[in-house]
Amino acid sequence: MILFLATHDLRMHDNPALAAALRCSEERGERLRVAWVRPDGWGGEGLYGIPRFSAGRKRFWESSWSAFAAACRSRGWEVSEGGGELFTEESGAPVAVFVSRAFSWNERVRETGWSEGCARRGVSFCAVEGHDLFAEAGLGFPLERFPETFTPFRGRVEKSGVILGEAEGGEGELGVDDEGLAGLGDGADSFPWGGSEREALERLSWYIWGSEGLRKYKETRNGLMGSAFSGKFSPWLATGALSVRRIWRETLRYEGEFGATDGTVWMRVELLWRSYFLWNARLRGAALFRRSGWNGRSASRGADGAHDAGAFLEWCEGRTGDGLVDAGMRELVAAGFMSNRVRQNAASFLIHELGCDWRAGAAFFESHLLDYEAGSNWGNWAYIAGVGSDPRPVRRFNTREQAERYDADGGYRRRWLGGACG
Numbered sequence: 001m002i003l004f005l006a007t008h009d010l011r012m013h014d015n016p017a018l019a020a021a022l023r024c025s026e027e028r029g030e031r032l033r034v035a036w037v038r039p040d041g042w043g044g045e046g047l048y049g050i051p052r053f054s055a056g057r058k059r060f061w062e063s064s065w066s067a068f069a070a071a072c073r074s075r076g077w078e079v080s081e082g083g084g085e086l087f088t089e090e091s092g093a094p095v096a097v098f099v100s101r102a103f104s105w106n107e108r109v110r111e112t113g114w115s116e117g118c119a120r121r122g123v124s125f126c127a128v129e130g131h132d133l134f135a136e137a138g139l140g141f142p143l144e145r146f147p148e149t150f151t152p153f154r155g156r157v158e159k160s161g162v163i164l165g166e167a168e169g170g171e172g173e174l175g176v177d178d179e180g181l182a183g184l185g186d187g188a189d190s191f192p193w194g195g196s197e198r199e200a201l202e203r204l205s206w207y208i209w210g211s212e213g214l215r216k217y218k219e220t221r222n223g224l225m226g227s228a229f230s231g232k233f234s235p236w237l238a239t240g241a242l243s244v245r246r247i248w249r250e251t252l253r254y255e256g257e258f259g260a261t262d263g264t265v266w267m268r269v270e271l272l273w274r275s276y277f278l279w280n281a282r283l284r285g286a287a288l289f290r291r292s293g294w295n296g297r298s299a300s301r302g303a304d305g306a307h308d309a310g311a312f313l314e315w316c317e318g319r320t321g322d323g324l325v326d327a328g329m330r331e332l333v334a335a336g337f338m339s340n341r342v343r344q345n346a347a348s349f350l351i352h353e354l355g356c357d358w359r360a361g362a363a364f365f366e367s368h369l370l371d372y373e374a375g376s377n378w379g380n381w382a383y384i385a386g387v388g389s390d391p392r393p394v395r396r397f398n399t400r401e402q403a404e405r406y407d408a409d410g411g412y413r414r415r416w417l418g419g420a421c422g
């Protein structure tokens with residue numbers, strides 16, 4: 001039996017690890033078994049006793065998995081879920097194990113455990129690159145020479161990076177039709193969808209081809225409300241229901257047909273930010289979660305002041321008295337989503353105004369964000385706390401000014417605070 005360990009890659013399309021497992025099973029005439037290993041932290045607690053998965057984040061992952069499991073079953077593959085035990089009496093020993101290569105520290109520790117377990121039993125183990133645009137060898141520079149900040153990273157990968165080719169397999173019966181386009185477009189909620197690959201592909205199709213979303217992305221991306229102002233791809237990218245390379249290629253295809261716009265170019269820049277934070281996480285390892293950051297800096301109250309548990313609780317519950325921050329925190333808990341603009345403000349407020357330990361905020365985001373991904377979350381938090389990869393020493397937002405600018409009519413605050421608009 002060939003075992004494919006499904007982790008952050010719950011999709012049929014462009015899934016290099018799954019494609020490699022399938023190829024191996026066909027070549028060797030072995031049956032394929034797909035086993036979902038729940039993400040690191042499932043059911044556990046993180047810093048300050050904060051649950052690592054809210055019920056909403058679990059539900060989202062489960063919906064990604066159940067759609068993927070159904071697609072696997074329909075192809076006649078065996079399917080199971082569990083804690084990542086590779087060798088069970090019931091399933092028998094695999095002859096080879098395939099998994100998507102991990103980026104963040106805990107996942108890498110887990111991956112090393114699997115690799116060593118396989119080596120002890122003489123089972124071949126293969127961790128396949130496939131979660132990012134690039135494989136490590138395609139970055140165009142050795143990881144030890146990873147730039148400290150984003151701009152040189154972008155410059156180097158744009159010049160000499162090689163984007164991974166699309167893996168075989170394909171979405172088959174998941175193929176998106178025009179009917180789907182209406183359902184995943186504009187709406188009042190920021191992320192009203194489930195985790196299936198089909199929804200992810202339909203959303204991508206609507207955003208790029210069925211609307212002006214991509215074309216106008218640069219103008220709309222600072223929006224706070226509704227589902228149309230940005231791609232909303234991130235939750236599916238987190239579970240792997242959507243391939244980042246598919247977004248990239250569809251964006252290029254759009255540019256080929258209609259010409260590049262500020263929107264298309266900016267979308268690709270943002271995808272490079274994701275890439276930057278993934279590789280940063282791979283490089284920094286456990287230091288990504290250190291309060292003083294991987295550089296051992298102490299650049300803000302949030303990085304070295306006393307943590308105020310009372311103020312932190314008010315922040316979590318959306319009771320700080322700052323309208324934009326409170327609205328954002330309530331949205332986060334209710335919907336599992338928050339725009340990038342509000343994330344920046346909420347993080348800045350916790351760090352620079354309340355002086356709380358920035359890692360507590362990161363842990364709370366981890367619990368609730370449907371799109372939680374260790375590199376992007378902890379990397380962005382460290383950035384705002386002044387202990388990360390920001391060329392500016394401190395990134396402090398004036399939340400009142402930001403509210404006036406980005407929520408001029410108060411609609412976002414009213415939506416989440418009712419009449420009590422701060």
Ligand SMILES: Cc1cc2nc3c(=O)[nH]c(=O)nc-3n(C[C@H](O)[C@H](O)[C@H](O)COP(=O)(O)OP(=O)(O)OC[C@H]3O[C@@H](n4cnc5c(N)ncnc54)[C@H](O)[C@@H]3O)c2cc1C
Pocket residue numbers: 221230231232233234235237267270271273274275277338339340341343344347365369371372373374376377378380381
């Ligand atoms: C404090 C803080 C915590 C964050 N935590 C996460 C997280 O856990 N997971 C996560 O995916 N993003 C995180 N982000 C980044 C960003 O807010 C989200 O990626 C974005 O809001 C997702 O919405 P979208 O898919 O509509 O993005 P779009 O604006 O449509 O952008 C397209 C894609 O580009 C990538 N991207 C955009 N901005 C960033 C960024 N600043 N950093 C990394 N990638 C980016 C994402 O993959 C996103 O899906 C965080 C930002 C902040 C300030």
